[in-house]
Amino acid sequence: MKAIMIIMMTLVILAIGVVSLSALKSSSAKGKKQKISNFFLKTEIYKSNDKLTNTIMKLDYKDSTFSYQEKYILKPGDDVGYETESKGKFKMNHDTLIFYSEMPENAQLDFGTHELTDEEIAKNKFSYIYPIDEKVDDNQVKIYFDNIAEIQEYKAFTIIDHQLKPINIIERKELDESKLIKTKTSNFFLFHYLIIEMPKNNQLLIIGSRDESFLFDFNKIPYRSFHFYTRVYWGFMDLTGIKFQKNDKTLKRIQSADDKRYQSSGALNLDFIKQ
Numbered sequence: 001m002k003a004i005m006i007i008m009m010t011l012v013i014l015a016i017g018v019v020s021l022s023a024l025k026s027s028s029a030k031g032k033k034q035k036i037s038n039f040f041l042k043t044e045i046y047k048s049n050d051k052l053t054n055t056i057m058k059l060d061y062k063d064s065t066f067s068y069q070e071k072y073i074l075k076p077g078d079d080v081g082y083e084t085e086s087k088g089k090f091k092m093n094h095d096t097l098i099f100y101s102e103m104p105e106n107a108q109l110d111f112g113t114h115e116l117t118d119e120e121i122a123k124n125k126f127s128y129i130y131p132i133d134e135k136v137d138d139n140q141v142k143i144y145f146d147n148i149a150e151i152q153e154y155k156a157f158t159i160i161d162h163q164l165k166p167i168n169i170i171e172r173k174e175l176d177e178s179k180l181i182k183t184k185t186s187n188f189f190l191f192h193y194l195i196i197e198m199p200k201n202n203q204l205l206i207i208g209s210r211d212e213s214f215l216f217d218f219n220k221i222p223y224r225s226f227h228f229y230t231r232v233y234w235g236f237m238d239l240t241g242i243k244f245q246k247n248d249k250t251l252k253r254i255q256s257a258d259d260k261r262y263q264s265s266g267a268l269n270l271d272f273i274k275q
Contacts, residue, residue: 046272055267086237099239109232115186128232134225144227153209158199171195213238
């Protein structure tokens, strides 16, 4: 009888242990799940170590979006400053953060530059892209640039597997005579153009020698021949393909011999400190 009671007590203790262990595992799993859930809901803010600007990078893990704001800090005697921004999506590849900017909003280009009516912008979808009625091969795109563009310096790329890949520029031409394009209330001129191989993923980057980077997303652009105002990027930065190494406290830009963009930017190239 005594032996039976000892056996029963042992079984009860084992049962209690199993239940406790199960509860502990369940609690631990819930804790881990909650931590993962909180991670993907959080927002992180980083500030550049640059002393000449107030530069902030914001990462929102809820929808994998980023925003970038850079503002020059005016000093005594300065007449003008500058502000620039960027926004879009980011991806994480292990400890590497990769940016994919959006195209600029229409408001980035001053009305005095394009002078298009609201109806024209609604029809064209853009203030800084104006369709030109010309036939272009299906696998090509023809882009006219404004008069300040230095098209002889431009190179074309797409981005595949987070890397810049060169795209063939088929023709690069200065017009013998500028061509007048009339709009509803004003007009502009065509000066020069590039004919470029159409990237299969519809993502085209034009990169110049003066830190220019222009993104053309043909999932949004319904034209294969158009005029483009480079001035729209005066207050907007295309960070598509720019990479940072990320740890718990900092973001540090990863420099690449194949990507020379923004090498003179102190704000972008100095460490960003988590706030």
